[in-house]
Amino acid sequence: GAVVSQHPSWVICKSGTSVKIECRSLDFQATTMFWYRQFPKQSLMLMATSNEGSKATYEQGVEKDKFLINHASLTLSTLTVTSAHPEDSSFYICSARRQSRAEAFFGQGTRLTVV
Amino acid sequence: QKEVEQNSGPLSVPEGAIASLNCTYSDRGSQSFFWYRQYSGKSPELIMFIYSNGDKEDGRFTAQLNKASQYVSLLIRDSQPSDSATYLCAVNWFGNTGKLIFGQGTTLQVKP
Numbered sequence: 001g002a003v004v005s006q007h008p009s010w011v012i013c014k015s016g017t018s019v020k021i022e023c024r025s026l027d028f029q030a031t032t033m034f035w036y037r038q039f040p041k042q043s044l045m046l047m048a049t050s051n052e053g054s055k056a057t058y059e060q061g062v063e064k065d066k067f068l069i070n071h072a073s074l075t076l077s078t079l080t081v082t083s084a085h086p087e088d089s090s091f092y093i094c095s096a097r098r099q100s101r102a103e104a105f106f107g108q109g110t111r112l113t114v115v
Numbered sequence: 116q117k118e119v120e121q122n123s124g125p126l127s128v129p130e131g132a133i134a135s136l137n138c139t140y141s142d143r144g145s146q147s148f149f150w151y152r153q154y155s156g157k158s159p160e161l162i163m164f165i166y167s168n169g170d171k172e173d174g175r176f177t178a179q180l181n182k183a184s185q186y187v188s189l190l191i192r193d194s195q196p197s198d199s200a201t202y203l204c205a206v207n208w209f210g211n212t213g214k215l216i217f218g219q220g221t222t223l224q225v226k227p
Binding site: 049102107 | 147151157207214216218219
């Protein structure tokens, strides 16, 4: 159990375009999902926390208008990187947790390259 | 500022030895502690978590927590080359929201 699926695994896009990344919990209802970004040789940086049916809470320094997060159901959250630029190239990873459980499980990650 | 500190390593151990990975955290209010393993280019996978002081064992892995010293460790017995990865310590300090703060990770190299 506790499988989180993220799609796509990798994407290359042109500068100025938008990219949507999906995160699905396959065998449980995820009341909370988290989005992280990881640059090479660095640790995971939390970008935002999303709860089903409510607005995401963004970490300090993360532009909410650039990184749009939607958590429309208990099994799906999406991250849209708008007007992507080369500096947005990174490894984006989602994680999900059940209600009343502290442990979170990660999707396989999306490697975004903006050219 | 909530902080989680790990020695980045690399920590090198011979195959079959015990690998000891350490982590300290700054917030005494932290309640849950997690160890994740991350292979290069992959996302983290949960190894184990611990809430209470003392030891928790799961197969070859033992997590140790000392809240008074704000210290959590992971022991890997009978280390295998397949254990070579980066080990991330994560701390949930904000109640039970699941919001995790990660350390920078320790790279473990197990040499055959």
